[in-house]
Amino acid sequence: MPLRFTTRRAEGGSARRPLSIVSCPLFCPSEPNQFSPMLFRQINDAKLAQYAYLIGCQETGEALLVDPERDIDRYLDLAEREGLEITAVTETHIHADFLSGARELAERFDTTLYLSDEGDENWKYEWAQGPKQGGGDYDVTWLHDGDTFQVGSVEVTALHTPGHTPEHLSFLVTDRGGGADEPMGLLTGDFVFVGDLGRPDLLESAAQVEGAMEPSARTLYTSVQRVLEMPDHLQVWPAHGAGSACGKALGAVPQSTLGYEKQFNPMIDAAREGEDAFVEAILADQPEPQIYFARMKRDNKEGMPVLGSLPAPRELTVRELEDAAADEAPLVIDTRLDRSAYMANHIPGSLYAPMNDTFNTVVGSLVEDETTPIVLIADEGDVEEAVRDLVRIGYDNVTGFAEIDTLQRYFQAGGPSETIDEITFADFDAELQDEATGVLDVRYRSEYEEGHVEGALNASYTRMPEYETELPTDKTLLVHCGSGARAAAASSYLARTGHSVKYVNDHFANYEAASEEAVAA
Known part of the structure; x- marks a missing residue:
């Protein structure tokens, strides 16, 4: 029998990127x-x-x-x-x-x-x-x-x-x-x-x-x-x-x-x-939803701003990048895919958000104020993609970008930089000998409950701004996730907010395997 539906009368028109699919x-x-x-x-x-x-x-x-x-x-x-x-x-x-x-x-x-x-x-x-x-x-x-x-x-x-x-x-x-x-x-x-x-x-x-x-x-x-x-x-x-x-x-x-x-x-x-x-x-x-x-x-519900045309961020020179890094107003978002390169050398206070499928989630989870001026570290060919990603979740104030080559010349010219120490799970035993060290697991709560490092704190990175003020400030936090990807973004955010962190670039499965071997021995 075909469906039948009753009806009633209800009350009451830059460069363009090809569609992905x-x-x-x-x-x-x-x-x-x-x-x-x-x-x-x-x-x-x-x-x-x-x-x-x-x-x-x-x-x-x-x-x-x-x-x-x-x-x-x-x-x-x-x-x-x-x-x-x-x-x-x-x-x-x-x-x-x-x-x-x-x-x-x-x-x-x-x-x-x-x-x-x-x-x-x-x-x-x-x-x-x-x-x-x-x-x-x-x-x-x-x-x-x-x-x-x-x-x-x-x-x-x-x-x-x-x-x-x-x-x-x-x-x-x-x-x-x-x-x-x-x-x-x-x-x-x-x-x-x-x-x-x-x-x-x-x-x-x-x-x-x-x-x-x-x-x-x-x-x-x-x-x-x-x-x-x-x-x-x-x-x-x-x-x-x-x-x-x-x-x-x-x-x-x-x-x-x-x-x-x-x-x-x-x-x-x-x-x-x-x-x-x-x-x-x-x-x-x-899973804990993104904070945005x-x-x-x-x-x-109330009314999103009308966008009109896409933001057109201006390309920055090395000198202008130095000025942006010294200015507390803009947020520098570093989109390099090599997270170890970011940990080894990055602009102080910058947020790590790699230009991959996690970009929206990272920025939406870790940047609370959508009016914040944003400066991108991204190659020119990726800028429009990044801008579209940002405006889709309400970040319209993208003011400038510096290519990755410009960032390297900034470092070579002596521009201020910071480093986040990078470790693996193999380093945990030695690291945890220091009582001023703790473990922060930034996976979802359900992942944490399935198995975690003994004594580890859990704070999903998708809601990190809510958890950050409750995290200890007198300890160095070993920040890990399931593969190292989420922990990289979380480490950059926590360092930006004043916490002492070490980034765990490793798969949690390696920790579990080592733990099982230790028990078997």
Whole structure:
């Protein structure tokens, strides 16, 4: 029997970097034909493990953009290449891990907004209820469960699927222009992932809404019951993939089907065991969220600043880098991939955030004030990527950059520098003979609980600014994680805040293996 949905009328447009990944289902051709005028594109931000979607009607040239990030020129370029105009934008929920591009589109192009009006009064889109910055009102349609809207011949039906957040919507997509009378797939946002479900603890663990965790988990359980009744053929198009902190075990496959997830998603399987068993399973071992998540929730709810064009940091000379290093106002962020090189020689007070997939997480976790002027140590070819990474999480004040070669000439010219001692787990026995030495484990709490160095303190690096003031100041801290990557960023932050640290560049598995050998002996 085909799905039937009731509807009700809801109340109420630098250098450019190529998209990292653009995918399309095999049965959804990119060229128009008599069978399917719908065009479907998934756009991946690998660092935030975030998916946005461009869904277009090739017959009318209109397109819907779903869950866009803030630097919208990427989506505009893609739409133009496909012969489409983005006439509408929607979001599955108020996001916690990046700044939305919905307001940017509405302010600059009067794009129609389709936003959730579900959930409690504390989680409404406040910015879209007020006037635009340039005057006039937003063209917004407020969505409730069952509401349907069309972009060209593409029909979209909103389903209220709370649990991750109170206002969360999922969207059924039907290709009416292709002759379909049933949905092809479900844009699940942060509800159903490949291999996981969206975590229900973020309102409490990230946004500091006390007591929200367990009720949210029970609400999520109810939402799962609804999805269990939907047809197996529906494709699942999630808002995140592996690497996102919006779940704890997301799969690396970009899309799935509902039938597959019903069979193999362990959290959906847990829901079959009953509500209490599900709540226990979904809340267990959730990693500590990045500290910037609370700010993203606030800004996406109240109104993120309109970006306009990307920041254009100026390249610094050696002399200008010396001036920046001497100035207490800017934060120098060192993006070199070689963390041992950073430990051996770096600008005093600089933060280590390598230009890899952890860059957003490191900066978002360790830089609390988004208005801080930022100077990057990065090669010119990486600057735009770094700027985009930063503005996506609200750091717009990127004032300058110095190439890595300029940094080396700065050191050669006698510019002030600092060193952080680097050790391995093989050095622990000797280091811990000194009573003024302690161990700091910056892995997630769940990792720490599975096994740790005896007497070690635990402070996840994703929330280090919260823990830092409670750490001992009369000891040298041996800072370690699972592989040395997280500990490198944490060591730089702790040194910047005045702690005496030694960086452990080693895999924790080596410590465990050595401990097991010692016991066996």
